Amino acid sequence: MIDDIKADAEKRMKKSLEALSSAFNKIRTGRAHPAILDSVHVNYYGQDTPLKQVASVNVEDNRTLTVSPWEKNLIPTIEKAIMSSDLGLNPATSGDIIRVPMPMLTEETRREMVKQAKHDAENARVGIRNARRDANNDLKELEKEKEITEDDQRRGEDLIQKLTDQYIVEVDKALKAKEDDLMAV
Template identity: 85%
Template sequence: MINDIKSEAEKKMQKSVDALHSAFNKIRTGRAHPAILDSVMVNYYGQETPLKQVASVNVEDNRTLTVSPWEKNLVPTIEKAIMTSDLGLNPATSGDIIRVPMPMLTEETRKEMVKQAKADAEHGRVSIRNARRDANSMLKDLLKEKEINEDEERKGEDEIQKLTDRYIADVEKMLKAKEEDLMAV
C-alpha cells in the first residue's frame, strides 16, 4: 500500500521534471537546436500537426536550422507557421529547404530568458511539492482508517521526502545548466 503511494508520487514527480525539460527546450539560446521548433504546429490538410511530423529539422551550423518538408507544397505553410510562432524566428526559403537563422541574443534578452527559466523551474518545484502533499495526505488517510500504524506512516513520509529532495535537486541542476547555457556568449 505504502509502496503504491510512493510509486505514484514518484511518477508524478518524474512527469514534473519531464515537463520542465520540455519547457526548457522551448527557451532558445543563441545556438541552433532542433527542439526549439518542437512547439510549432503546421496546418496539414486542415489538421494542426507538429512540425516534426511533416518535416525533418536539422542543424546546419551553430546558428542555423534547416527544415526539409516531406511534401514540397508544405514549404509556405511551414514558413508561415514558424513566423507566427512566439519564438521570434524569421525563416528564409531557398527552393524546398527552409533555413531558420538564430538571432543573436542581447544581454537584456538573455536575462529575460533566465527569468523565464527560473519561473518554469519554480512551477516544477511546486508541482513536485504538490505530489508530496498528495502522497502524505493518502498516508494520513490510511492511518485514520487504521490500515497502517504511525511508524509506517512516518517511514512512508520520510521516503516520500527523500524522493521530493531528489527530484528538487534534479530541477536545481537543470536550472543551473540552463542559466549557464543562456548566459554563455
Template identity: 80%
Template sequence: MINEIKSDAEKRMKKSLDSLHSAFNKIRTGRAHPAILDSVTVNYYGQETPLKQVASVNVEDSRTLAVSPWEKNLIPTIEKAIMMSDLGLNPSSTGDVIRVPMPMLTEESRRELVKQAKADAEHGRVSIRNARRDANNDLKDLLKEKEITEDEERKGQDEIQKLTDQYIAEVEKMLKSKEDDLMEV
C-alpha cells in the first residue's frame, strides 16, 4: 500500500521534471540547439506535423541550425512556420537547406529569459509539492480506514518528504544550469 503511494508520487514527480526539462529546452540561449525548434509545427498535406517529423535539424555551428527537409517542396512552408513561431528566429534557405541563425541575446533579453526560467522552475516545484500533498492525503485516508498504523503513516510521510526534497533539489540544479547558460556571453 505505502510503496504503491510512494511509487505513484515518484512517477508524478518525474513527470514534473520531464515537463520542466522540455520547458527549459524551449527557452533559447545564444547557442544553437535542435530542441529549440521542437515546438514548431509544419502544415504537411493539410496536417499540422512537428518539424522533426518532416526534416532533420542539425547544429551547423555554435550559432546556426541547419534544417534539411525530406521533401524539397516543403522548404517555403518550413521557413514560414519557423518565422511564425514565437521564437524570434529568421530562417533563410540556400538550395535544399534552411539555415536558422541564432541572434545574439541582449542583457535585457537574457534577464527576461532568466525570469521565464525561474517561473517554469516554480511551476515544477509546485507540481512536485502537489504530488507530495496527494500522497500524504492518501496515507491519511489509509490511516482513517485503519489499514495502516500511525507509525507506518509517519514513516511513509518521511519517505515521501525525502523524495520531494530530492526532486526539488534536482529542479534547483536544472534552474542553476539554465541560468548560467543564459547569462553566459
C-alpha cells in the first residue's frame, strides 16, 4: 500500500517536472529552437491543429527557424498563426518556406523572462508539494483505519519527503539552467 502511494506521488511529481519543461520551452531565448513554436496552432480545414502536424520546423541558423508546410495553401494561415501567437515573432515568407527570425533580447526582456521562469518553477514546486501533501494524507488515512502501523506511516512519510526533496532539486537545476541560458548574451 505504501509503495502504491509512493508510486502515485512520484507520477504526479514527474508530471509537474514535465509541465515545467514544457513551460520553459515556451520561454524563448535569443537562439532559435523548434520547441518555441510548439504552442502555435493552425486552422487546418476547420480544425485547430498543432503547427508541427502540418509543417516541419527546423533550425536554419542559431537565430532563424524555417517552417516548411506540407501543403502550399497553408503558408498564409501558418504565417498568421505565428504572428498572432504571444511569442512576439514576425515570420517572413520566401517561396515555399516561412523564415522566423529570433529578435535580439534586451536586458529588460531577459529579466522579464527570468521572472516568468521563476514563476513557472514555483508552480512546479507547488505541484510537487501538493503531491506530497496528498500522499501524506493517504498514509494518515491508512493509519487511522489501522491498515498500517504508526511506524509504517512515519517510514512512508520519510520516503515521500525524500522523493519531494529529490524533485525540488530537479526543479532548481532546471531553473538555474534556464536562467543561465536566458542571461547568456
